[in-house]
Each structure stands twice: as structure tokens, then as C-alpha cells.
Amino acid sequence: MKSALISFLSGVVFALGLGISGMTRPIKVIGFLDFLGAWDASLAFVMLGAIAVYFVAHRISRTMRSPILAAEFSIPRRADIDARLIVGAALFGAGWGLGGFCPGPAITSLASGAAPVAVFVAAMAAGVYLHGWWAAARETKAQSETASIAAAAADA
């Protein structure tokens, strides 16, 4: 129960941070990405503020055996830079620049009741499902290829 409350309150504070910082306004996001136009550097300060705080928190977490309310830290440990990371980041960036929304500000902005935000979030959900189907199809293909190689090896 306490953990659910902390998650909820963290979401509230995160949303307030997005709103105060300007991240919920596509004009600020697109202005930040417009390096060759009338560049608006504000969003660099969002990253600066957030990273400065989280850098310290991460250092503190490394001295702790477990988080305060959970059994263990769930931190990604991958270090490999693969094609999926690169292509995925490139596609995400293209969508971010095109619409001016990334996931956090888009979800927060649902509260505004503006139809374009709802359309963006619905399309974002469709993109998530599309990826799920694509990944599942790839896995099935890889499995059937492995199976046919194994069958061929068994025949030989």
C-alpha cells in the first residue's frame, strides 16, 4: 500500500516537473530540437536539473543493499549497443520531433482534455502493440528456422 502511494505521488511530482519545465509544450520541444533555427536551449536545463539530482540518488542507491520499500533494485544491466537500440532511438526521435511530444508529457497532457493529445497517445499505444506483434513474429520465424535446421541435421 505504501509502495502504491509512493508510485502515485512520484507520478504527480513527475507531471508537475514536466509542466513547470515546459516539456508539455511542443513549441518548447520543437524549439529545443531546432538547432539551426531560433534555438530554445531551455530543455537542456530540464535534463541538467534532472540528471544532477538523479546522479546523486544513483550514487546513494549503490551504497544500499536494497531499496527502502522493495526487496531488490530492478536496474537494467545491459551494456551492448545493438542495432535495435540505434534504430529504436532514431524512430523515437523522429516521432518526438514530428509531434513535439514524448511519452511522459503526452500522458500528462491527457489531463488537458485536448483531442490532439488523445489521438497522439492512442497512436503511441498502437505503436507499442505493433512492436509487440513484430517482435513475436520475428521470434516465431527464428524458432521455425532453428527447428528446420535441427530437422535437416537430424535427417543427415
Next chain:
Amino acid sequence: MHNFTPIASLAGGILIGLSASAMLLMEGKIAGISGIFAGLLRPAKRDLLWKACFAAGLIAGGLLLKIALPTAFDFGIVRPYGALIAAGLLVGFGTRLGNGCTSGHGVCGISRLSARSIVATCIFIASGAIVVYLVNHTLGGAQ
């Protein structure tokens, strides 16, 4: 840079950092919004509760903003629906393929000095900049 708001942006960034820090130190979780969003769409029992609570908090925070800081939703630029649909599909698909967005890679990952996140952040800012350049300066669709 007539729209430059370094103080507000820094203050907002600090709040984002505090929120993500609370999730890390209290619950051991990475506050990556694309992962939270996808976790609600394709639920895995294990992480459903905290993700649902965090997302509900985002919306509740949005409602607070609507009352206390309505200018947060002065979008300034609203792309046509076709562009927004394409953008949403790219953001949804791309963040799953690349395992993160501005929060998970751009804030949490960079702070952990994760090579994957540093690479991802450089790439999504670069590709975003290319698209904005194409839209604003070659298609002439600045507003």
C-alpha cells in the same frame, strides 16, 4: 531565443529528478515512462501495480497543472492529425525497440553513465533535430 526559460526548466528538471530518485531509492524502479506505458498495455502481473499508480499520478499531476498552471498546456504548436498519428506510432514503436525514451534513457540512464542510454539519447536528439529541420526549414511548416 525569445522563449528561453532556464530557471523554470531547471526547477522542473529538479522535480523530475526528485520523482525518479524516489522511485529508485524507495522502490528500486527506473522511472521510464515508455516502459510504464507499455507495461499497462501489455500487462505483466509483477509490475502492474506500481506502473498503474505512477501513470495515474501523471494524470492527477496533469489535472493539478490544469488548475494551477494552465499555461503548461499552451501547446503553441499542434501538428495536423495525420502527423500526430505518424508521430505517435513512431514514438510507441521506437521506444519499445530501443528500450526507452527521454526519461529512461535521457535522465535515468545518462545519470547512471550507461553507454546504451548515452548513445540512445544522442541518437534521438539528432533524429528529432533532423525531422524538425526538415519540417520547419524545407516544408515551411513552422507553425
